[in-house]
Amino acid sequence: MTALIIVDVQNDFCPGGALAVPEGDAVVPVINRIAALFDVVVASRDWHPKDTAHFKKWPVHCVRETKGAAFHPSLDDGKIQKIFYKGTGSKDDGYSAFEATNSDLAEYLRKKSVTDVYVAGLATDYCVKATALDARGHGFNTFVIEDACRAVDGKKAAALAATEMTKQGISTMTSQKILRSTNP
Numbered sequence: 001m002t003a004l005i006i007v008d009v010q011n012d013f014c015p016g017g018a019l020a021v022p023e024g025d026a027v028v029p030v031i032n033r034i035a036a037l038f039d040v041v042v043a044s045r046d047w048h049p050k051d052t053a054h055f056k057k058w059p060v061h062c063v064r065e066t067k068g069a070a071f072h073p074s075l076d077d078g079k080i081q082k083i084f085y086k087g088t089g090s091k092d093d094g095y096s097a098f099e100a101t102n103s104d105l106a107e108y109l110r111k112k113s114v115t116d117v118y119v120a121g122l123a124t125d126y127c128v129k130a131t132a133l134d135a136r137g138h139g140f141n142t143f144v145i146e147d148a149c150r151a152v153d154g155k156k157a158a159a160l161a162a163t164e165m166t167k168q169g170i171s172t173m174t175s176q177k178i179l180r181s182t183n184p
């Protein structure tokens, strides 16, 4: 079984948001196009308290229950079976979706017999990377869909993150490849 993890496609990470990722909103149509091809679709939300050590490193963003923490309005959330909330504590960063505090993502995927995990969303160099590394660490075959991700520090940072992930046994993918292989 395959799963798509949609990481942090939230207003604050898109242009105009508090911690805007360059071209962050460009991932939305790509994700909308491929979501139906996976057996399981889940999403994470960066979901911070107002006061957290995380905001010593970053501008204030994705404060829980705010508009900035909502999904991008064009993200088709109809396929999302469960949302995992992370970064909810006041002391840690919680970059990985596997650090969600409302539910155990690894256990959720295992219960659904998922073997292959595909990661998309924002940002390649932080939460996407941390999520993919954890997925691999939990033993899932792990793929990052490069054109469905953007890095907060731009294209070089995305390339660097991809190299790091590849070294850890994660494969890079494109949405075209996924669309082609499932719809011959």
Ligand code: VGL
Residues within 6 Å of the ligand: 008, 013, 046, 058, 095, 122, 123, 124, 125, 126, 127, 128, 152
């Ligand atoms: C993220 C920086 C701070 C992310 C979250 O979603 O990649 N980046 N908080």
Ligand code: ZN
Residues within 6 Å of the ligand: 046, 048, 054, 058, 061, 062, 087
């Ligand atoms: Zn954050």
